[in-house]
Amino acid sequence: MIIKITIIALLAYLGAIGAPWILGTTGGFYTLGRPLVAAALVGLILGDMQTALEVGMLIQAMYIGIITPGAVMPFDVDYIGYLTPALIILSKTDPNIAPTLAVPVGLIGVTIWNLIWVINVYFAHRADKYAVEGNGSGIRAMNLGAQIVNFAMRFIPAFLILYFGRGFLQELQKMIPPIIIHYLTVVGGVLPALGIGMLLNMIIKDKSYFGIFVIGFMLVKYLNLPIVAIAIMGAVLAVFWFKFQGGVSYNG
Amino acid sequence: MIIKITIIALLAYLGAIGAPWILGTTGGFYTLGRPLVAAALVGLILGDMQTALEVGMLIQAMYIGIITPGAVMPFDVDYIGYLTPALIILSKTDPNIAPTLAVPVGLIGVTIWNLIWVINVYFAHRADKYAVEGNGSGIRAMNLGAQIVNFAMRFIPAFLILYFGRGFLQELQKMIPPIIIHYLTVVGGVLPALGIGMLLNMIIKDKSYFGIFVIGFMLVKYLNLPIVAIAIMGAVLAVFWFKFQGGVSYNG
Amino acid sequence: MIIKITIIALLAYLGAIGAPWILGTTGGFYTLGRPLVAAALVGLILGDMQTALEVGMLIQAMYIGIITPGAVMPFDVDYIGYLTPALIILSKTDPNIAPTLAVPVGLIGVTIWNLIWVINVYFAHRADKYAVEGNGSGIRAMNLGAQIVNFAMRFIPAFLILYFGRGFLQELQKMIPPIIIHYLTVVGGVLPALGIGMLLNMIIKDKSYFGIFVIGFMLVKYLNLPIVAIAIMGAVLAVFWFKFQGGVSYNG
Amino acid sequence: MAEYKKLSPKTLFRSWLTWFFFNGSSQSGERMQGIAFCHSMLPVIDELYKDKEEKIKALKRHLVLFNVEPQIGSVIHGVTAALEEQRANGAEIDDNTINTVKVALMGPLSGIGDTLIPGTLIPILLAIAIGITKTAGVVGPIFYALVYPTFIAITSWYLYKFGYNAGLNGIQEIMQSGKINVLADALSVLGLLVMGALSASYINLSTTIKYTSGEMTIELQNILDKIFPGMLSLLAIIVVWYLLSAKKKSPLWVMGFLFIVTFIGVVLKIF
Amino acid sequence: MAEYKKLSPKTLFRSWLTWFFFNGSSQSGERMQGIAFCHSMLPVIDELYKDKEEKIKALKRHLVLFNVEPQIGSVIHGVTAALEEQRANGAEIDDNTINTVKVALMGPLSGIGDTLIPGTLIPILLAIAIGITKTAGVVGPIFYALVYPTFIAITSWYLYKFGYNAGLNGIQEIMQSGKINVLADALSVLGLLVMGALSASYINLSTTIKYTSGEMTIELQNILDKIFPGMLSLLAIIVVWYLLSAKKKSPLWVMGFLFIVTFIGVVLKIF
Amino acid sequence: MAEYKKLSPKTLFRSWLTWFFFNGSSQSGERMQGIAFCHSMLPVIDELYKDKEEKIKALKRHLVLFNVEPQIGSVIHGVTAALEEQRANGAEIDDNTINTVKVALMGPLSGIGDTLIPGTLIPILLAIAIGITKTAGVVGPIFYALVYPTFIAITSWYLYKFGYNAGLNGIQEIMQSGKINVLADALSVLGLLVMGALSASYINLSTTIKYTSGEMTIELQNILDKIFPGMLSLLAIIVVWYLLSAKKKSPLWVMGFLFIVTFIGVVLKIF
Ligand SMILES: OC[C@H]1O[C@H](O)[C@@H](O)[C@@H](O)[C@@H]1O
Ligand SMILES: OC[C@H]1O[C@H](O)[C@@H](O)[C@@H](O)[C@@H]1O
Numbered sequence A, B, C: 001m002i003i004k005i006t007i008i009a010l011l012a013y014l015g016a017i018g019a020p021w022i023l024g025t026t027g028g029f030y031t032l033g034r035p036l037v038a039a040a041l042v043g044l045i046l047g048d049m050q051t052a053l054e055v056g057m058l059i060q061a062m063y064i065g066i067i068t069p070g071a072v073m074p075f076d077v078d079y080i081g082y083l084t085p086a087l088i089i090l091s092k093t094d095p096n097i098a099p100t101l102a103v104p105v106g107l108i109g110v111t112i113w114n115l116i117w118v119i120n121v122y123f124a125h126r127a128d129k130y131a132v133e134g135n136g137s138g139i140r141a142m143n144l145g146a147q148i149v150n151f152a153m154r155f156i157p158a159f160l161i162l163y164f165g166r167g168f169l170q171e172l173q174k175m176i177p178p179i180i181i182h183y184l185t186v187v188g189g190v191l192p193a194l195g196i197g198m199l200l201n202m203i204i205k206d207k208s209y210f211g212i213f214v215i216g217f218m219l220v221k222y223l224n225l226p227i228v229a230i231a232i233m234g235a236v237l238a239v240f241w242f243k244f245q246g247g248v249s250y251n252g
Numbered sequence D, E, F: 001m002a003e004y005k006k007l008s009p010k011t012l013f014r015s016w017l018t019w020f021f022f023n024g025s026s027q028s029g030e031r032m033q034g035i036a037f038c039h040s041m042l043p044v045i046d047e048l049y050k051d052k053e054e055k056i057k058a059l060k061r062h063l064v065l066f067n068v069e070p071q072i073g074s075v076i077h078g079v080t081a082a083l084e085e086q087r088a089n090g091a092e093i094d095d096n097t098i099n100t101v102k103v104a105l106m107g108p109l110s111g112i113g114d115t116l117i118p119g120t121l122i123p124i125l126l127a128i129a130i131g132i133t134k135t136a137g138v139v140g141p142i143f144y145a146l147v148y149p150t151f152i153a154i155t156s157w158y159l160y161k162f163g164y165n166a167g168l169n170g171i172q173e174i175m176q177s178g179k180i181n182v183l184a185d186a187l188s189v190l191g192l193l194v195m196g197a198l199s200a201s202y203i204n205l206s207t208t209i210k211y212t213s214g215e216m217t218i219e220l221q222n223i224l225d226k227i228f229p230g231m232l233s234l235l236a237i238i239v240v241w242y243l244l245s246a247k248k249k250s251p252l253w254v255m256g257f258l259f260i261v262t263f264i265g266v267v268l269k270i271f
């Protein structure tokens, strides 16, 4: 078990913002760090793919629109992506509380990131010295060296949370009254609205475009179309939207 | 029963064209006077909401596009709205004959309205006299006074039709041979085409817009979508139609 | 049976390219010569409408986009249309091999057509002589006379293929191992892609229009809409496409 | 120099309210909504003209023939109130000018209003209400009875104020810009879609023709349904529309036509 | 001054009818539809030229190479009839002019005609007919056999008359205005939608690959269907289209390719 | 005259690769991606400047504050490499110029990049991946993990080269033409449609309110579902959106709000 937890904590580092090893930000934070991918890896490691994917889809949907402009991170999707499904599986808890569990996990991740962001100032100042000496390798060393901090501050907390969290969660769960469970389920149902709302806030400048969102909503509710079908239709629509707009932006 | 009939006849007056008391034309003729609203009130009063709504939807669909340009009224939806469901419920008749029953009722209403329209000339002439005297209150009295005529000519016939009609209809029904019932059902199925046709005649100037009507028709026939869903989709479509037309009207 | 075969062979002539008798190219090659129409006639003659239509729909779909620019014919849909369903019905073969059977039949038809096309040069030269004499009737005779060639070269081979083919096919079928039958079924499933591909190649100039094809595909796969419904919706769409494009062609 | 007499907000509101409630009260073939117009101007006249003669002239001025779609027509009352205010403050505006303005706006606003409100908005809302009624019962009529009057009351009052503030030019500008036609286009798209949907549920015409050969019975309606469900109902609508639009028949004529055609159909066992 | 010789409506109709029936009768690799063109001009020549020499010149003039999409190509015959009429009335129109006009119109009208009729209209109508056949049997082919020839016959005759009345300039104007391209765009939208629908029913490619691990069997086709039903069929179409358009392969080549690929697939137990 | 020093393709690729992998490595509140920028310029500097002084100046020049959406931001590195090349060949380009260019491009490219990539493209791909996962399990995340990085890696390298070749002017032209906005429009249409679909599956709010009268129980949620299924969930989204956009609340604030409101709802037995 210790080995499995170690691997998960390691992945939580590799998928963290700033970790460069797997194709930089692209393969790291934006791929390994996405809850759906993370959950699948957790499922593979812990041998319960089904629960992992269930949790993964739920929390991925919830944090689907996370962006980090200027490194400001509202919730740390990487920590959420690895720690939430792992804790759920390890403590055999109801997957429906995943959205709620994700909240404290995500905030711990944000706190860590903010610390890293301050500590890294140190490397910038040392790099300045190397520049004056014309020492290019020194600058390279500073850029890479920052990963020692990143590793330490990502791997260790993740490991500890998993190691102690699973026992704690099991205990906790026994003591929670049913009404709280119901409450957490209700919260879990609404929380994804936050991620979607943040996305809408970002994409929509002209309110009438909200109508397109509603159409997507209804295509599922009324016609039961799968998302893949809707995405393909949407892509066709987008192509002609672009073609026929003749350079005039309405929502831009 | 007399009390119930009285209330219905009273409502038939309050929802008639020209009756000012419930938010003028807006809350009267255009709200209380719509068959769907009228039928619901009749259902409430006579304690058979289900039949009332069934009849209400049928005759509302049939006369959905009635307009009265320059006070020219093709069918009196207000009389139809109150008297048809009331007669059906009181005489326990088959709701399917409602569209047919609506025809004579609507024509009686029209005749009454045409009479009122002529009688009201009297008030105009008296108002002229008050004007010469600079008597504003007199003019106000003339505008309100016309309601005495409206009330008398609406309430009394409605009451009489309901009072005698229900017995008469019950008798009548026993004597009708099945082929006539079948005929009335067939007629009832086609009559709503008249209301829709009138609407099309008014809205459509450029024939290609008829295609949109056909799409709406097919969305129900093939995909079984409810009208609410179609209306929301249509609203989204309309918003972008407006947006992208760049001020060029094709159907206007 | 001989009579029936004779009639089918005759129809195969009347629907061939160039046969003028039934409203020229329009009623002949483009109507009688279409596999769906041909199959229905074969079904009527041989008394097995169901099998005929099944085969007809299959091979019509497959060769739906055949065009013959400058008289260059890739597959002879007329021969395919008459001989394939007739052979299938007469030899009581599995309709699923129709697409494969259509291939050699279509190529025989093409070969015949290419021969005719060369032979007809003769009539042109004789017509030149009549022109010099100012003999209009002679020219007319040459134009009509070419039909003797067309008739001979269409009717006789068709008759022979049907007469000998049915026995031959029955024999053949008994000897074919199941894997070949499976292969032929697989081929039959893909072959129609050729006809569709040819059509796409012709219609699509701007690749984004392929998206519309995909939408049509999905409307059937996901919503199970019948083609008639899709065609009507498509017609409405096309009307507004035309209307709103303001004279700018994107795909033309 | 005399102080400028400005109509108080309260007066404007009372003027609008009078019109909103009593616009149809004394409609007649001779004067149409003429008395109601004058009635709605009473608060304005009372506030502006203290002189008896001026008041009489004003009353007479507004008692003439008037007719407009009453709900959006309130914009005319706003414009008229503004004109009266200017007149009371000495501007050269005679009876004729005011009447010309009223008459000029009456026509187009009736056309636009009847098209947009009873012709488009009400049918759309009612169709939605019918849809709701079908599944959720009495919620449907309640929905209509709440949404429609609320929306219209606000709009009508807004238009009155708009007319008062923008004056004649402002209104004419908007009506000539073509935006109203594009709006009508867009609304008609929505309206037609919804009417089509409604027709699919509420118009019903089917044939009873059958072919029986041996033990097999082929019902024509079955075949039609397979080709295009509701084909005959749609055809009926097209015929009615054609008679009304191309043949310019009256609704009553068409109704008679439907009664007769279906009668013949029933007798011949077609329907 | 001599009276103006005008072609009678009857002559024009006979000329068109001759073309409509016999346009393809004697097609050949050398002259294409040349004899048929001359044949269709006989009524015109007979009416216009009483002089034997003139008649011989006319016959020779129209016996040269000619080829066009025959159904909408009738517009050229209309134009030619008009030119002949002018010539017979003394206008300076020599053999060369007439031939130049015919040749100039031949090319574009073949392109447009083949694209619009066998390339778009016929496939659409046939797809609809197949759809009807699927549910209502023989009604499908009957539908096609009635609608298509009727529509085309009327159109073709209309175009002949149009060509005769508008003359050369009229036709060129239309062809240059770009409207025809936009029409083709719109029709291709309809055509592509319908072809897509048709393909979904009539193209079938599925894999038989299975993974068996212990008692569980996973069928690849099942997974593909859940992601996008008909994925392989659509892929097959795209491959064919790619080979034809980007690789410029001939249809026969592609057919061979399909036979071979599916053969390999069947042998390797992929299909 | 000295030979023109041209950056070798290999150097350009190494510069891009360094950036692509290490762009975020040492991000900090003071210098942001400054060290990473300098790091990625090392190959360029090494090739262009043999003179020690020049090299030191170059290192200092690129160690200042820098921040951009890193994946499409590589276009700036391309432009910078081109500027350095010109400078090394004697063009009058001082430290200030190069920095101004970097700063000028940073802002808009961050905005565009964050909107298009984590704001639009990633959510769309993830929504599709969720859809696939739902039916075909682990194929979903695999799909995302293959498609996303491949596409972005190619794009990012292409943009680097584009920046190098087009130089500053080319980039500015494109950004001003408005095409990028129209592209964003079109992508947002796709994104919104997909997000709407996703919300329908993953956001769940329903009421537990019941009316019991006699033996009949009416569940409010039932009625709501009949009017518009998912009404409350959609409402929740609208409220969140409203709080974020119109009320400018922070995501954390809204999260607290949701916790509290649902708590009250659960206590009052509404949810
Ligand atoms: O906003 C631009 C850019 O800022 C920072 O560098 C990071 O947060 C990136 O993820 C982001 O794209
Ligand atoms: O046509 C304008 C107007 O005329 C009359 O006043 C009434 O019939 C109104 O309902 C109508 O809106």
Ligand SMILES: OC[C@H]1O[C@H](O)[C@@H](O)[C@@H](O)[C@@H]1O
Pocket (backbone or CB within 6 Å): C068, C069, C070, C071, C072, E032, E033, E067, E068, E069, E070, E110, E111, E113, E114
């Ligand atoms: O390409 C124009 C034309 O060429 C030949 O005449 C025939 O193949 C016709 O079917 C075709 O339309």
